[in-house]
Amino acid sequence: MGLGEDNVVDLAVIGSGGAAMSAAIAASQAGRSVVLVERGVLGGTCVNVGCVPSKTLLAAAGARHAALTNPFGGAPTSAGPVDLGALVGQKDALVERLRGAKYADVAAAYGFEVRPGQATFVDEQTLAVDGQVLPARAYLVATGAAPVVPDVTGLGEVDWLTSTTAMELTELPQSLVVVGAGYVGLEQAQLFAHLGVRVSVVGRLAPDAEPELAGRLREVFAEDGITVVEEHATAVIAAGSLGQEVVVATASGAQVRGARLLVATGRTARTDGLGLAAAGVEVDQRGFVVVDDTQRTTNPRVHAAGDVTGAPQYVYVAAAGGRVAALNALADPGARPARVDYTGLPAVVFTRPQLARAGLSEAQALARGYACACRVLDLSDVPRALVQHQTTGAVKVVADAVTGRVLGVHVLADGAGELMLAATYAIKAGMSVGDLADTWAPYLTIAESLRIAAGLFRDQMPTSCCA
Numbered sequence: 001m002g003l004g005e006d007n008v009v010d011l012a013v014i015g016s017g018g019a020a021m022s023a024a025i026a027a028s029q030a031g032r033s034v035v036l037v038e039r040g041v042l043g044g045t046c047v048n049v050g051c052v053p054s055k056t057l058l059a060a061a062g063a064r065h066a067a068l069t070n071p072f073g074g075a076p077t078s079a080g081p082v083d084l085g086a087l088v089g090q091k092d093a094l095v096e097r098l099r100g101a102k103y104a105d106v107a108a109a110y111g112f113e114v115r116p117g118q119a120t121f122v123d124e125q126t127l128a129v130d131g132q133v134l135p136a137r138a139y140l141v142a143t144g145a146a147p148v149v150p151d152v153t154g155l156g157e158v159d160w161l162t163s164t165t166a167m168e169l170t171e172l173p174q175s176l177v178v179v180g181a182g183y184v185g186l187e188q189a190q191l192f193a194h195l196g197v198r199v200s201v202v203g204r205l206a207p208d209a210e211p212e213l214a215g216r217l218r219e220v221f222a223e224d225g226i227t228v229v230e231e232h233a234t235a236v237i238a239a240g241s242l243g244q245e246v247v248v249a250t251a252s253g254a255q256v257r258g259a260r261l262l263v264a265t266g267r268t269a270r271t272d273g274l275g276l277a278a279a280g281v282e283v284d285q286r287g288f289v290v291v292d293d294t295q296r297t298t299n300p301r302v303h304a305a306g307d308v309t310g311a312p313q314y315v316y317v318a319a320a321g322g323r324v325a326a327l328n329a330l331a332d333p334g335a336r337p338a339r340v341d342y343t344g345l346p347a348v349v350f351t352r353p354q355l356a357r358a359g360l361s362e363a364q365a366l367a368r369g370y371a372c373a374c375r376v377l378d379l380s381d382v383p384r385a386l387v388q389h390q391t392t393g394a395v396k397v398v399a400d401a402v403t404g405r406v407l408g409v410h411v412l413a414d415g416a417g418e419l420m421l422a423a424t425y426a427i428k429a430g431m432s433v434g435d436l437a438d439t440w441a442p443y444l445t446i447a448e449s450l451r452i453a454a455g456l457f458r459d460q461m462p463t464s465c466c467a
Contacts, residue, residue: 009033011329012127012136014119014274017044018315019142019306019322021103024112026326034112035136037119037129039273043099045144045307046315049164052098053091054187055350057167060087061194062352065224071389082195085170121279124299138301138329141274141281141289142322145267145307152179152263153235158246160236160261163188172197177248177258179233181205183349185264186217190351193224200227200256202248203265209355210362210396212376213412217355220392229256236261269308286310294337295325303329311340314347344427348417353393356416358423359408362398373401375433377453379413381462384444390414395453397433404432404457415446422450433457 010032013020021044024034041048067079107114117130127134147162149155161169163184174197178189181203193199205221205228206214221228231250239245239257246261269288276283282290282298288310295303305321307313317340324338331337349355365372379385379393393416398408409423426436436454441447443465452462 008135008137009035010136011035011138011140011326012037012119012134013140013142014127015044015142015144015306015308016042016103016114017142017144017306018046018318019144019308019325020044020140021106022319022322023140023142023305023326024107025110026323027330028110028112030327030330032330035134036107036112036114037117037134038114039116039118041099042114043103044318046318047098047102048095049167051315053095053167054163054191056091056094057087058187058191058350058352060090061191064196065194065352082172084172084195088168088170091167118273120273121275121281121302123278124280125301138303139279140322140325140329141271141276141297141302141304141308142306142318142325143270143274143308144318145313146270147263148266148268150179150233150263150265152233154238155236155263158236158238158261160246160263163262163264166192166262173258173260174198175258176200176260176262177202177246177256178262178264179203179248180264180266181228181230182207182264182266183347183355185262186349186351186355188262188264189226190221190224193226194352198225198258200229200258202229202231202233202250202256204230206349206355208361209357209412210410212394212396213355213410216392216394216412217351220351220353223392227256229254267307267313269310271308284310293339294328295321295340296328312342312345312347317342317345344424346417346420346424348420350417353390353412353414354416355412356420357408357410358420359406359427360398361408361410362396365398365400365407370407371401372407373399373457375399375453375456377449377456377462379449382413382446382449382452383464384446384448385413387444388414395419395449397436397450397453397457399433399457404434406431406433406436406454409450411449413446413449419447419450422447426450 011027011034013036016038027034064079067077070077176199178185178201189201235249237247239247248256280299289304291309303325305325306318320340327338346358377395380391385391393412396410406426433454441451
């Protein structure tokens with residue numbers, strides 16, 4: 001939508017990622033005028049340096065690994081040397097295509113402007129873009145997050161990679177040390193290991209995963225040849241006669257050596273240059289913008305959404321927050337505010353096998369006062385896993401012991417992410433484990449494991465309809 005007659009835009013959005021685009025679409029659909037301000041590349045983290053590029057490279061690495069670890073001896077496969085430059089070029093082409101189709105073309109279709117430049121708040125009422133005032137009735141900060149620089153002695157003395165720069169390499173390093181074992185570290189470690197790099201990981205493996213699943217993932221990483229040192233990195237030292245290697249020292253004094261270092265210890269809000277203090281917008285101790293459950297900041301005219309607020313860092317959460325922020329920023333006085341409902345929120349780590357969850361963990365359920373009951377189904381009891389010869393993994397269902405209501409579903413399996421929509425539906429609908437056990441499930445699918453796992457609450461044998 002164009003500017004009004006008074007040249008004041010209804011909503012000025014800083015950023016152009018998932019939260020920003022969702023907000024702009026919601027505002028445009030409501031007949032309001034919108035301008036997005038982007039100082040960098042259109043599209044934000046997900047399409048440019050996050051979800052899209054990492055998952056397409058993981059798919060390539062997974063295809064190679066599948067060929068090398070083929071369990072069917074009668075149908076031999078092989079994998080040759082890796083041309084990383086060609087893979088990165090293919091990745092870049094995909095990113096460019098999606099940036100156009102999912103962002104530039106969408107903005108054009110809805111008729112809102114994407115203005116290049118640095119947005120800076122001059123005061124609590126005024127936003128300027130490259131020094132020129134952009135009058136607006138409401139503002140939305142949706143600038144995302146960037147890799148955090150941890151406080152590790154010596155880090156500034158070596159040439160280290162982030163998940164972004166690692167996916168720009170055109171040649172494989174001989175070896176790689178990954179500091180950080182959360183979802184980014186796990187994916188990057190396995191990505192390079194499956195491409196043939198000797199990889200070591202320093203950090204607690206999958207710290208947010210259920211312990212039963214994290215234990216099985218350790219076995220997977222060991223089979224992949226990935227060394228995991230579950231300690232805190234304390235120092236980084238350049239080694240070798242020409243400083244061509246990096247040594248990571250841990251709290252116990254262990255030393256982990258590699259040709260390159262990749263740091264994946266989390267992300268921090270991208271707020272530099274915004275002038276948030278001048279706008280009266282507070283940030284928390286970690287630097288994330290403080291918002292209430294309506295996405296409003298400490299300045300009533302400014303809302304914020306997405307990774308910059310410290311919300312769960314998934315693009316679908318950013319999109320939900322952006323829509324809510326736009327609706328509330330433009331709402332009539334006294335209107336009932338919109339809110340994001342996090343019930344049954346799903347998440348997927350795209351390792352091989354995938355690590356996925358929806359809803360509450362066992363620890364979270366207990367912390368919220370539930371009388372918790374849990375069951376764990378090993379993949380060796382799932383027919384689909386047996387026929388594929390891929391039985392490393394498990395399904396864990398967390399339920400309310402009093403009502404039987406499903407509170408959480410956690411899966412380590414090939415295609416685990418595909419189960420999470422059904423798991424989210426079950427949690428949102430308030431289904432019980434009995435409901436799940438009595439629900440149709442197609443035979444010889446990984447999705448059937450959810451029904452089999454639910455049957456364990458009845459002390460049933462872990463059997464399918466046929467085997």
